Amino acid sequence: MRRGGPRGCRTPIRLAALAGVLSSVLALGPSPAASASPPVTATSCPSPLSGAQYAAPGGTTPTVALTFDDGPGASTLAILHILQAYNVRASFFNIGENEAQSPAAVIAEAQDGFVINDHSWSHPFLTGLSPSAELGQIAAVGSQQRALVGSSPCGLRPPYGAYNQTTLADAHSLSMSTWMWDVDTQDWMAEGSGSTAWVNHIVSLAESEGGALAHPLVLMHNQTIAMPATVAALPIIIQYFRARHYRFVDLLGRSAPLDACPAGSPSFPNAATLWSSARTLGPGASLVSPDGQYRLTQWSGGSLVVSAAGSPTWFTPTAHHPGARARVLPSGYFVVQSTTGRILWQSSAGHRGDHLAFGDDGSLRLESGGHVWWRRNVAATSLSAGGVLRPGWSITSDNGACRLEVSPAGQILLQSAAYGTLWASPGPVAAHSSAVLERNGELVLVAPGGAATWVSASTGLSARLTLDPVGRAVVETPSGHWIWSTP
Incomplete structure (x- = not known):
């Protein structure tokens, strides 16, 4: 200029x-x-x-x-x-x-x-x-x-x-x-x-x-x-x-480093469903996160599966073992056992007295005495065409350091655990809105009455919503082309 x-x-x-x-x-x-x-x-x-x-x-x-x-x-x-x-x-x-x-x-x-x-x-x-x-x-x-x-x-x-x-x-x-x-x-x-x-x-x-x-x-x-x-x-x-x-700062006022989703970031505050060693998760039984987004299910075929809105985000390699059960052992390890008691899979760490915490941030944790002895991020990292994020639901970056959340107030928020809010959807706010990724590739914020309050105005079949490593939310086609992104 x-x-x-x-x-x-x-x-x-x-x-x-x-x-x-x-x-x-x-x-x-x-x-x-x-x-x-x-x-x-x-x-x-x-x-x-x-x-x-x-x-x-x-x-x-x-x-x-x-x-x-x-x-x-x-x-x-x-x-x-x-x-x-x-x-x-x-x-x-x-x-x-x-x-x-x-x-x-x-x-x-x-x-x-x-x-x-x-x-x-x-x-x-x-x-x-x-x-x-x-x-x-x-x-x-x-x-x-x-x-x-x-x-x-x-x-x-x-x-x-x-x-x-x-x-x-x-x-x-x-x-x-x-x-x-x-x-x-x-x-x-x-x-x-x-x-x-x-x-x-x-x-x-x-x-x-x-x-x-x-x-x-x-x-x-x-x-x-x-x-x-x-x-x-x-x-x-x-x-x-x-x-x-x-x-x-850039001209959007952001001063967070370019890598706004760094490894080793603090965790987002979250509520958790607790599960003690006195309980066993048998075939077909489930544990649900407090916000309802995530479900931990012991499948009848043997796999222990975490799913978000019906789509698996994590599972144990324990298929083909009908009747297998999940539990926390007295030693503190989280395991999947066969019907004979053989351990088919176990957490990499555990501590006597641990309980399992299933967080609404999409995490599995073994905790006791205020200390986390084992953690596995099992959160959804993308939203496929036709998917919905309800109030309080989110997708996260691969390392869990950033998330795109629909707030209870009715905004889509892109947040960094280390640096706070990076972007918020503009326009009118309607409490308890949900975000929908339409099958035509358009991301839509929908108020409880069904009216759209914000749209991405993007078009692309079979697109998915995900988070880029630098802290951008992106709707991309199967070829990787960005058809929408946050600024």
């Missing part, structure tokens, strides 16, 4: 591609029949902020937001590598025609956990366009990003910083906040140079302008040409703000 004259490195505008994307945007408009129905929220973005924003999302402690305009480009992967190495969040404002040339880079930005925003389709002065052309320049980028990574941008930065009330209204209508900057590193002026003088110039501006602010919003670039000075300056800038105890 440069001030001044035309961009020397811009690739030609592909009008045919722009027209195609625009036609798909217009096709998303409501039909006359739909307009008579209650409004349904179909964005994953939070409510747009009012007016243009010139500072990083803040709080009581210093924050800094690193932003990169004009990408993706030749230095995108190098910038991503540095941000990942320092575990720092950042936001990218991409140009639509550049995304069309480098779709793999856009996918990499999303899958690495970064916010991808809108910088127009071809970088014109938006204020010099007709109202329809201006809206088209903005909307086309969102449609393309949605097709590539499943999420629409939640932020717009108008090229050259030129905007008017029409620009603000267009962004707001597309659920985007408008973001400017208050720290200009002038890195685009290096024009591909990697000289020490340019590196020092970029660093000096970031430190002198940003270091004087509580919530600096730093403008850098990620153009189609290589930007070695930006790449060299970035680690120095990160180290400068980190040494001064700034929190790095």
